[in-house]
Amino acid sequence: MSILKLGSRPNTTAPAVGDLGAQAVALRAALEAGGTRFDPADRRIAKSIVNKVDERTAITGGHTVVALAGATGSGKSSLFNVLVNGDVADVGTRRPTTSLPTAGVWGAEPATRLLDWLGVGRRHAVEGHDAGEDAEVLEGLVLLDLPDFDSTNAEHRAEADRVLDLADVFVWVTDPQKYADARLHDEYIRTLASHAAVTLVVFNQADRLSPEYLAACRADLTRLVHEDGATGAEVIVTSAHTGQGIRDLRRELGEAVSRRTAAQQRLAGDLRYAAGRLRDAVADTEPSLEGAADGPLVEALIRAAGVPTILAAVERDYRREAWARTGWPFTRWVRAFRPDPLTRLRLQPEKSDTAVPGITAADVRAVLGRSSLPPATPAARAAVDLATRDLVDQAAEGLPQPWADAVADAAQEQRPELTDALDQAVLQTPLRASKPLWWAVTGIAQMVLAAAAVAGAVWLGVLSVMGWLRLPAVPTPYVGPVPLPTVLLIAGLVLGFLLGFGCRSAAQVGARRRKELVAGRLEEAVTEVADTHIVAPLEAVLAEHRRTRELLEEAGAAA
Numbered sequence: 001m002s003i004l005k006l007g008s009r010p011n012t013t014a015p016a017v018g019d020l021g022a023q024a025v026a027l028r029a030a031l032e033a034g035g036t037r038f039d040p041a042d043r044r045i046a047k048s049i050v051n052k053v054d055e056r057t058a059i060t061g062g063h064t065v066v067a068l069a070g071a072t073g074s075g076k077s078s079l080f081n082v083l084v085n086g087d088v089a090d091v092g093t094r095r096p097t098t099s100l101p102t103a104g105v106w107g108a109e110p111a112t113r114l115l116d117w118l119g120v121g122r123r124h125a126v127e128g129h130d131a132g133e134d135a136e137v138l139e140g141l142v143l144l145d146l147p148d149f150d151s152t153n154a155e156h157r158a159e160a161d162r163v164l165d166l167a168d169v170f171v172w173v174t175d176p177q178k179y180a181d182a183r184l185h186d187e188y189i190r191t192l193a194s195h196a197a198v199t200l201v202v203f204n205q206a207d208r209l210s211p212e213y214l215a216a217c218r219a220d221l222t223r224l225v226h227e228d229g230a231t232g233a234e235v236i237v238t239s240a241h242t243g244q245g246i247r248d249l250r251r252e253l254g255e256a257v258s259r260r261t262a263a264q265q266r267l268a269g270d271l272r273y274a275a276g277r278l279r280d281a282v283a284d285t286e287p288s289l290e291g292a293a294d295g296p297l298v299e300a301l302i303r304a305a306g307v308p309t310i311l312a313a314v315e316r317d318y319r320r321e322a323w324a325r326t327g328w329p330f331t332r333w334v335r336a337f338r339p340d341p342l343t344r345l346r347l348q349p350e351k352s353d354t355a356v357p358g359i360t361a362a363d364v365r366a367v368l369g370r371s372s373l374p375p376a377t378p379a380a381r382a383a384v385d386l387a388t389r390d391l392v393d394q395a396a397e398g399l400p401q402p403w404a405d406a407v408a409d410a411a412q413e414q415r416p417e418l419t420d421a422l423d424q425a426v427l428q429t430p431l432r433a434s435k436p437l438w439w440a441v442t443g444i445a446q447m448v449l450a451a452a453a454v455a456g457a458v459w460l461g462v463l464s465v466m467g468w469l470r471l472p473a474v475p476t477p478y479v480g481p482v483p484l485p486t487v488l489l490i491a492g493l494v495l496g497f498l499l500g501f502g503c504r505s506a507a508q509v510g511a512r513r514r515k516e517l518v519a520g521r522l523e524e525a526v527t528e529v530a531d532t533h534i535v536a537p538l539e540a541v542l543a544e545h546r547r548t549r550e551l552l553e554e555a556g557a558a559a
Contacts, residue, residue, distance in 0.1 A: 020264060023271045023555045024053040030278065030551035033544050037402035038281050046274040052166065053267050055117060063111050064262045065118065065142045066253060067164055069188075070173035071181055072148040075204040078240035079173060080104065080145035083250065088124045088145075099156055101146050101163050106257075107139035118166055120144060137254035150183050164188075168262040169198045169253075175205045176213075179221045190228045195269035198262050200236065200252055201225060207239040275556030280400075282549045286542045287397050289535055294527070297391055297534065300383035301526045304376040305422040307519070314431050314518045315511040317342050322507035325435075326442040328500035329450040342431060376419075384418075388534060395538040403545050410537035421533050425525040431518050436510060442503055446496055453492025459485035 028050050031043060068076045081087055084104040102122040105111045115123055146163055147156035174184060203221055206214055214237065222235050236252065238245035256262050324332055392411050396404035463476065477484040
């Protein structure tokens with residue numbers, strides 16, 4: 001902590017009450033966003049500070065609360081009595097003397113609500129002659145004499161710490177015997193580093209030292225507070241017995257009261273302190289998962305979803321349907337006995353088993369059924385696990401351990417739903433396309449050729465029967481030297497067979513194209529599953545981290 005003489009710090013501008021409220025709101029939102037990823041002790045401190053900001057800013061009035069704090073025997077109570085011009089605080093040789101805080105209040109404005117909030121029951125109004133010549137300057141001052149923070153009585157120490165947590169200005173009172181006390185420097189001065197603008201150090205009981213020793217002790221104390229991080233700090237030397245330095249102390253307190261900003265400065269320091277502690281639990285940036293669903297993860301999910309099996313079935317289905325529509329009509333019936341590859345896998349999306357318009361069989365299966373694809377092999381599941389772990393490692397890179405654990409948990413929570421999501425994605429993906437025009441043209445041509453062959457066969461049969469019955473011959477047209485019926489029969493059979501053979505080759509090419517088309521559709525569907533069930537949960541954690549970091553930066557922003 002930087003222990004500065006009040007007003008000696010170059011930048012002591014206090015934030016407005018509205019700014020404090022915004023910072024408190026930001027800190028509260030950061031606590032909600034970060035949740036259990038913060039250290040429990042840091043969360044408790046931050047919550048108490050947010051509540052304190054709300055309560056302190058709700059108390060109207062221009063009072064400034066100054067706490068005299070110090071070790072046993074430092075002369076706090078004597079100094080307090082000198083400042084209030086009366087024997088208000090208990091002073092004695094028996095230690096500890098002060099058990100409860102005592103308040104001295106300057107000015108006519110009531111401070112009842114403020115003192116009730118502080119929990120200070122012993123109150124003394126400093127007015128009339130007691131107010132002295134500094135009455136106008138100190139108007140609004142609430143001076144507290146606290147129990148010793150090193151008291152042998154634990155209740156006294158706890159009471160001192162409680163009030164110190166609520167005061168606006170700290171005045172650390174020390175003496176020649178305990179000015180180097182570790183408790184003062186380690187537990188208070190160094191710890192409250194964010195409250196430099198509202199801190200003052202007083203070297204009391206100066207009358208007990210010779211000028212030479214006093215100068216040496218003051219220099220040594222100055223060195224110690226500088227080592228605490230208070231470069232440029234000054235130490236006020238006082239003596240409650242002789243009155244030495246009391247005027248300087250009153251002047252410093254008057255400056256703090258006249259600015260009317262000590263409360264805001266103290267609360268701003270508290271917010272910076274809390275935000276700083278919580279800020280250690282978040283990283284400076286978040287990893288990017290842009291395009292993370294591409295590559296190994298999607299490839300592993302494609303194998304786990306049985307896409308290679310589906311594509312093989314799509315290819316066979318195209319060939320089967322193409323041959324059924326364009327093949328040689330005299331052998332088509334044989335293919336009617338071959339099972340539909342997509343039907344066997346319960347992946348036939350074009351037919352509807354429902355009578356409700358607009359509802360397809362795919363819609364029904366998406367609700368009631370699943371495909372008959374074989375389960376993913378151990379190798380495919382292992383590939384998905386490996387790709388997911390790689391993605392989790394990428395998302396958690398550079399994050400503190402609680403956030404890294406949250407990333408891993410987010411990925412793990414989606415695993416039970418992943419298999420069903422992949423199956424539903426496959427079920428809802430169209431596996432067929434519009435029928436090619438050449439199927440219809442070729443089918444018509446095949447039917448014409450088949451009709452010609454049948455007509456030629458029937459014609460020749462009729463001629464044979466008439467010849468066997470020795471009926472008068474019917475004139476038969478010729479195509480060159482060959483009778484027309486023979487031409488029709490042979491041409492219909494040969495050309496139909498050749499056309500069917502050519503269509504088989506065309507069907508092979510079309511099946512490969514259909515396979516590529518459906519492969520693209522399935523890859524998009526699997527990519528969407530990867531985005532929804534793996535990448536999106538990780539990005540949600542990173543978004544929470546980003547929001548937490550930004551809110552903490554807002555809450556800890558300097559005025």
